[in-house]
Amino acid sequence: MPRLLLMTRCLLVCLLAASAGAADELHPGGAATGSAGPEALQATAPGLDLMLGLDAELGRALFEKLWVPAPTATRASDGLGPLFNARACVNCHPGNGRGHLPEGGQGFGAVLKLSQPGADAPIPHPVLGSQVQDRAATGLRPEGHMALRFERVSVRLEDGTEVALRRPVAEITPAPSDPVTLALRVAPPLVGLGLIEAIPEAAIRSGADPEDRDGDGISGRAANVSSRALGQEALGRFGWKAEMATIADQSAQAFSHDLGLSTPLYPDPAGDCPTEACRAMPHGEDAGLRDGREVSGAALDLVALYLSSRSVPARRDPTAAEVLRGEQVFHEIGCAACHRPGFETGAEAARPDLAGQTIWPYSDFLLHDMGPGLADARPGVDAAPGEWRTPPLWGIGLTRAATGRESYLHDGRAETLLDAVLWHGGEARAARDRVTALPKADRAALIRFLESL
Ligand code: HEC
Ligand code: HEC
Incomplete structure (x- = not known):
C-alpha cells in the first residue's frame, strides 16, 4: 500500500486504538475478561449463568478425563482408540x-x-x-511415530542483528509404502472461543477482500466449510486453516481423530482407522447408552460449553509507555490489516453472557496467503497449502507462563514472537520487511506490545 494511504488508514485506526487503549482494550474479552495470569485460560468467565457454570464444570471433567480402551467393567470411560494420539484432550492443550x-x-x-x-x-x-496415530490399544500396532529434524535459516535485520530461525521437517517412521502428504500442526491455545463463535458471520465476511480491490496487497478470504454440528455450510472460524465452523465441530473431530471416540457427529467407533485389523478391535459403544456412541451428544455439548465459557486474560501493563509505542508501531507497519483489533459479538448470540460484547481478539478470522516459507503440501478444506487463518493474538503474551515454552505458528517452529513475525511472507511480506527495518527500540516496543496482549 502506498505509504500515504497507510498513514491515513493508520491515523484512523491509531486514533481508535488510542482511545480504546485507555478503556475497552483493558478488557479484551468484554464482560468475559478474567485475571491477568495464565490461570484465566482455565477460569470460568465472570458473568456466566450459575447453572451453566455447573454444567461447564462437567465439561471440564470430560476435557481432562483420561479415557481407556474398551472393554472395561465400568464402561463409563472406555472406548479410547483403538488408534489414538492421547488419552485426554488436556494432554495436548495443557492448561x-x-x-x-x-x-x-x-x-x-x-x-x-x-x-x-x-x-x-x-x-x-x-x-x-x-x-497419524502414534498410540494404539493392546493388540494393535500404532500407525507410526513422528520424527522431526530442523532446517536452519538465518535472517539479518537492517541494524545488523542476526536471528536464527528453524523450520521443522516431519517424517513418519516406519515410512508408509505409498506416497502421502504430511502436515505438522501444534495445538493452538484455547482462548475466547465462545466469543469468537458469537461474532456474526457477516462481520467477518465484510473484512474479506479476495480480489484485493483496495489495492493494499492484502486480500483475506472467508473459508466456507460444511458444519456437522449446524448441518449446513458455514464460515470456517477455528483451526489453523479455518477448517471448522464451531467449537462442537472441532471437538467432535478431536474425539474421533485424536482419541478414537465416537460422538453423534463422528459416529464411527473405530475413529480415524481404515484398516480391517483396526476395525475388528473392541469398541466402547453400547446400544441404548450415550445415544449409542462412546461419547453422547450431551457430553459433547458439555465440552463445547466448557471451552466457550473460559475467561479471556486481562492485559498486562497496557498503558506502559513502551507498550503504547509498540501498539502504534503495530498499526503503522500494517500488522492490524490482518490482526484486526476489535469486533462486536452479535446482539442475538445464543448465550446472553456472550452477546453484544466489544472484544479485542486481534484477528480478522480470514485466510491469507502467507508465502512459500510457511506453506506445506496439505491443502485445507477450503484453503490452499499456503493459506492460513490469521490467529487471534489475545493471551499470546502468557504463552511461556502458561506452558513453560513458546512454539508459535501452525507447526510450532517459532520459539519467540520475533521469530513468528520474521516467518511472515506473501500478503504479510511488506509488514514483515518493515519489522526488519525498525530501529531496535521500536522493535522491542512492538514485541512488548504483543507480550501485553
Ligand atoms: C493429540 C493432540 C490433541 C488432542 C488430544 C486434542 N487436540 Fe485439540 N487441537 C490439536 C491440534 C493440533 C489443533 C489444531 C488443528 C488444526 O488447526 O489443524 C487443535 C485444535 C483444537 C481447537 C480449535 C482451537 C482454535 O482456536 O482454532 C479446539 C476447540 C480443540 N482443539 C479442542 C479439543 C478437544 C475438545 C479435545 C478433546 C476431545 C482436543 N482438542 C484434543 C491437538 C489436539
Ligand atoms: C497478511 C496478513 C497478516 C499480516 C499483515 C500480519 N500477520 Fe501475523 N499472522 C498472520 C497469519 C495468517 C499467521 C499464522 C501463520 C502460520 O501459522 O503459519 C500469523 C501469525 C502471527 C503470530 C503467531 C501467532 C500464533 O498464535 O502462533 C504473531 C505473533 C503475529 N502473526 C504477529 C504479527 C505482527 C507483529 C505483524 C506485523 C508486523 C503481523 N503479524 C502481520 C497474518 C498476518
Whole structure:
C-alpha cells in the first residue's frame, strides 16, 4: 500500500486504538475478561449463568478425563482408540494453552495430518487415514511415530542483528509404502472461543477482500466449510486453516481423530482407522447408552460449553509507555490489516453472557496467503497449502507462563514472537520487511506490545 494511504488508514485506526487503549482494550474479552495470569485460560468467565457454570464444570471433567480402551467393567470411560494420539484432550492443550513439538523427549501437543499428494482438498490416506496415530490399544500396532529434524535459516535485520530461525521437517517412521502428504500442526491455545463463535458471520465476511480491490496487497478470504454440528455450510472460524465452523465441530473431530471416540457427529467407533485389523478391535459403544456412541451428544455439548465459557486474560501493563509505542508501531507497519483489533459479538448470540460484547481478539478470522516459507503440501478444506487463518493474538503474551515454552505458528517452529513475525511472507511480506527495518527500540516496543496482549 502506498505509504500515504497507510498513514491515513493508520491515523484512523491509531486514533481508535488510542482511545480504546485507555478503556475497552483493558478488557479484551468484554464482560468475559478474567485475571491477568495464565490461570484465566482455565477460569470460568465472570458473568456466566450459575447453572451453566455447573454444567461447564462437567465439561471440564470430560476435557481432562483420561479415557481407556474398551472393554472395561465400568464402561463409563472406555472406548479410547483403538488408534489414538492421547488419552485426554488436556494432554495436548495443557492448561488450555498451546501445544508444543515433541523435542528431547518432552513436550506434547502436535499431530501429523495427512492427505494424498496433488489433491486440492484433504483426501484420507487409504491405510493411515486423516492423521497419524502414534498410540494404539493392546493388540494393535500404532500407525507410526513422528520424527522431526530442523532446517536452519538465518535472517539479518537492517541494524545488523542476526536471528536464527528453524523450520521443522516431519517424517513418519516406519515410512508408509505409498506416497502421502504430511502436515505438522501444534495445538493452538484455547482462548475466547465462545466469543469468537458469537461474532456474526457477516462481520467477518465484510473484512474479506479476495480480489484485493483496495489495492493494499492484502486480500483475506472467508473459508466456507460444511458444519456437522449446524448441518449446513458455514464460515470456517477455528483451526489453523479455518477448517471448522464451531467449537462442537472441532471437538467432535478431536474425539474421533485424536482419541478414537465416537460422538453423534463422528459416529464411527473405530475413529480415524481404515484398516480391517483396526476395525475388528473392541469398541466402547453400547446400544441404548450415550445415544449409542462412546461419547453422547450431551457430553459433547458439555465440552463445547466448557471451552466457550473460559475467561479471556486481562492485559498486562497496557498503558506502559513502551507498550503504547509498540501498539502504534503495530498499526503503522500494517500488522492490524490482518490482526484486526476489535469486533462486536452479535446482539442475538445464543448465550446472553456472550452477546453484544466489544472484544479485542486481534484477528480478522480470514485466510491469507502467507508465502512459500510457511506453506506445506496439505491443502485445507477450503484453503490452499499456503493459506492460513490469521490467529487471534489475545493471551499470546502468557504463552511461556502458561506452558513453560513458546512454539508459535501452525507447526510450532517459532520459539519467540520475533521469530513468528520474521516467518511472515506473501500478503504479510511488506509488514514483515518493515519489522526488519525498525530501529531496535521500536522493535522491542512492538514485541512488548504483543507480550501485553
Ligand atoms: C493429540 C493432540 C490433541 C488432542 C488430544 C486434542 N487436540 Fe485439540 N487441537 C490439536 C491440534 C493440533 C489443533 C489444531 C488443528 C488444526 O488447526 O489443524 C487443535 C485444535 C483444537 C481447537 C480449535 C482451537 C482454535 O482456536 O482454532 C479446539 C476447540 C480443540 N482443539 C479442542 C479439543 C478437544 C475438545 C479435545 C478433546 C476431545 C482436543 N482438542 C484434543 C491437538 C489436539
Ligand atoms: C497478511 C496478513 C497478516 C499480516 C499483515 C500480519 N500477520 Fe501475523 N499472522 C498472520 C497469519 C495468517 C499467521 C499464522 C501463520 C502460520 O501459522 O503459519 C500469523 C501469525 C502471527 C503470530 C503467531 C501467532 C500464533 O498464535 O502462533 C504473531 C505473533 C503475529 N502473526 C504477529 C504479527 C505482527 C507483529 C505483524 C506485523 C508486523 C503481523 N503479524 C502481520 C497474518 C498476518
